[in-house]
Amino acid sequence: MKKITLTALALMASAASFAQTTLWNGEDKELTPDNTAGFWNDGTPKLIENPETDGINTSSKCIMFKMSNSNKVVKLPFRDWIKPSMNGSKRISLMIKKNQAENVMVELSDPTDGSTSYWKKQAVYYTGEGKWQKLVFDYTANGDFDNPGIMTITAQTGNVDGEQDVYIDNIVIEDAPKINGNLFSYYNDENKLTGNVKLTGAWMKGSSMNADVDPWQKNTYNDYEYFYGKANDITSVDIREAQASDVDVNQFFKNPNTIVYADVAYDHANVVVDGNATNVELTDANAFAIPENFTAASVTLTRTLREGINSFVLPFSVKPDELGATELATYYNKSEGNKVTFVKKDMATGVEANVPFITCNVAPDKACENMDLNFTNKDFVATPASFDDAFKGVYAPQKANGLYGIDNNGNLHKGGETATINAFHAFYQPAVGQEVAAAIDYFTSETTGISTVTTTSSAAATAVYDLSGRRVADSLAAGRLAKGIYVVGGKKVAVK
Structure with missing residues (x-):
């Protein structure tokens, strides 16, 4: 089974869950003569109507100043009205529009919390050719700091060709990327990143230059690569409430069985959009679990199918012919003598999702090692926390020492010290003190009925x-x- 994957680019937003800290956007300011709109007079900034609202910046107002070799800087003292905290974030972004391509530098200084003074500088190259461009300044390489009070924007670090108009807008602290509400720093050897996870905050990849050192040093960041490095048996990733840009969806699939819940489609199997997946590909060699139902147009499960009897648990309903079997049977909740009892299912209805079962009479020509079982139009049901009966489904490979598996002839065998069981299989676990049965037995099939x-x-x-x-x-x-x-x-x- 081979997945064809491509890096997908997308931009998603959820106003309810994503909370940037806005340092300045001009929208709450009045258009009056010589209005600096909160900026200091350095560079004689002025609040004006946005000259280009049909691009990525649709705000009605922005700040403008005249830049030349003698004047490249504007300063914003947001300490006067907001006294912001970075709240674990390391990134500030802004929109800028000017004529000449060059490095733009942002310095954060004058902390408002009484801590030691600092001057943290990052630079990003502007390539906008007179168009609005969003620049993200990542301060990860600048050490720990919080509560900046003044932002100094150097609109060009090199020479300026004549006098230029520079436009600046939408200055924000990007919300820190979070996993299950936790910052990246939470995940370590004790707090592993496993199971079903939800992403929030701003997820990005890119680079800026650390201008605190000479020569400047490139500072590359990639939240998706960080996620991949920390992932440990991730089974689902919900990115619907994240502000995710330049999404590298491949980084979510360290476990090939992962299901990604997204707002937009990607060229990758196992992506669910609006409750629907085009293609789901699963293997019994890896863990599987989902927190929400969805429908898949096509499903492929790779696992061994033996002649005769096989144990199964699946996240969707299934009929015998879909597994190459003549009948399916579920556990009857009883064990008598040397038999564990199963009841055969109606051929027309089969077995419901998340109900452990066995296949009966798989023909030799249907049996194959590591074969692909294919299904169409399947309704996946959220994974249960546990199975109540003694016959239990397995959704993650695990050790099977002391557990009882069923061979292809219907006999029960206790797993030894090295025994394992794969996902989408099932095992029998007798109660403490219960005499363990040696084989399975059946009620008469429901299609013919029990006689009395x-x-x-x-x-x-x-x-x-x-x-x-x-x-x-x-x-x-x-x-x-x-x-x-x-x-x-x-x-x-x-x-x-």
Whole structure:
């Protein structure tokens, strides 16, 4: 099984979950003569109408100043009205528009929390050719700091060709990228990144130049590569509430069974958009778990299928012919003598999602090692936290020492010290002190029925099961049951 993957570029936003700290955007300022709109007079800035709203910056107002070799700087003292905290973020961004391509430098200084003074500088190359461009300044290489009070923007670090108009807008502290609400620093040897995860904050990749050192040093950041490096059996990634740009979706698939919940489609299997996936590819060699239901148009599961009997658990319903079997059977919640009892399922309905079962009578020509089982139009159901019955499904490869597996002839075998069991299989786990059965046994198939049907008045007071083999009451007298057919003591009972 081979996945074809490409790096996808996308921009997603959720106003409800993504909270930038806006340092300046001009929208709440009045257009008045000589209005500096909060900037200091360095460079004689002036609030004006945005001259280009049909591009990436649709704001109605921005700041403009005249830049020349004698004047390249504007200063913004947001300490006067906001006293911001970086809140774990290392990035500030702004929109800028000017004629000449060159490095733009941003210096953060004058902390408002009383800490030691600092001057943290990062530079990014502007290539905008007179168009608005978003520049992201990443301060990861500048050491720890918080609560900056003044921003100094040097619109060009080299020579200026004549006098230029420079436009600046939308200055923000980008929300720190988070996983399950935690900063990257939370994940270590004790707090591993596993299971179903949700991303929030601003997820980015790019580079800027650390201008605190001479010569400047390139500072490269990639949140997606960081995620990949920390991932440990990730089973799903929800990026719908993240502000994610330049998404490298490949970095989410350290585990090939991962399911990604997204707002836009990517050229990759296992991506769910609006509750639907085009293609899902799974292997029993890796863990699987999902927190939400979805529908897949095409599903491929790679695992060994033996002649005769195989154990299964699947996140969607399935019928016998889809597995090359003549019948499927589920655990009947009872063990007598040397037998563990299963009940065969109706051929037309098969087995529901997340119900462990066995295949019966897989033909030799259908059996194959590491074969691809293909399904169409399957409704995936969220993974249960556990399985109540003694016959338990497995959604992650694990050690099977002491667990009982079923061979292709229906015999039970206890796993030794080196035994393992793969995902999408099932095993039998007897209760403590229970005599372990040696083989499986079947009720007659539901399609032919159990021969004797009694009424509630004559049934014995033993445990009650529905026709799927699920225990629904300790006895007929223990609780009120809906009208229908149940199994009590191996016989069908009609509740009227």
